Amino acid sequence: MDGLPAKIKNTRVLEFKDTIILRAISSILQERGYGNPKVDLEKGKLETDYFVEGDFRTRFEATVKKIGRNEGEVTLSVITEQKSSSGWKPKNIMDKAQYDKFFDEIEMQSYREIAKGE
Numbered sequence: 281m282d283g284l285p286a287k288i289k290n291t292r293v294l295e296f297k298d299t300i301i302l303r304a305i306s307s308i309l310q311e312r313g314y315g316n317p318k319v320d321l322e323k324g325k326l327e328t329d330y331f332v333e334g335d336f337r338t339r340f341e342a343t344v345k346k347i348g349r350n351e352g353e354v355t356l357s358v359i360t361e362q363k364s365s366s367g368w369k370p371k372n373i374m375d376k377a378q379y380d381k382f383f384d385e386i387e388m389q390s391y392r393e394i395a396k397g398e
Contacts, residue, residue, distance in 0.1 A: 288372060290379035291355045296390040298324050298344040298352040304389035305342050305354075308382075314340065324352075335363040336371070356382065 294301055298321075305326055306317045314328040317340070324344040330337040341357040356379060361368035 288374065288379075289355050289357045290376065290383070291353060292383045293347065293351060293353050294383070294387055294390065295351050296387075296394070297350055298346045300390050300393050301344045301352045301354055301386065302326055302342070303393045304386050305340075305356075307393065308385055308389050309340055336373075337361050337363075337368065338373075354383070354386065 296304075302319055302321065302324065306319055309315075309317050309328055314331050317326045317328045319326045324346065326340070326342045326344075328340045330339045338358060338360045341359065343355045345353040345355075347353050358374050358379075360371045360373045362371045363369075
């Protein structure tokens with residue numbers, strides 16, 4: 281878990297091509313105001329810059345490992361930090377249920393991405 285309590289990773293296998301999954305995650309994050317995530321299709325990685333709101337900042341990291349022709353293992357990390365007098369401190373604000381909800385959104389958006397075409 282990279283030593284940071286606020287950097288919780290959750291993984292789920294989705295039955296979509298890795299490129300479709302990455303497009304879906306990118307689309308969701310753009311809709312939520314995280315700007316244009318940096319996507320590296322060759323490495324199957326996506327990350328956002330920090331989104332600052334009040335005393336908190338949050339960024340997203342995702343990796344998609346191709347495990348079959350139309351199957352990808354998605355690892356999602358939400359990194360949240362709270363501002364303090366000594367700098368930014370890790371804060372855990374997402375639980376498993378929230379990650380599960382986000383994975384469900386990724387799955388639904390993946391269907392929309394397929395409908396848009398490659």
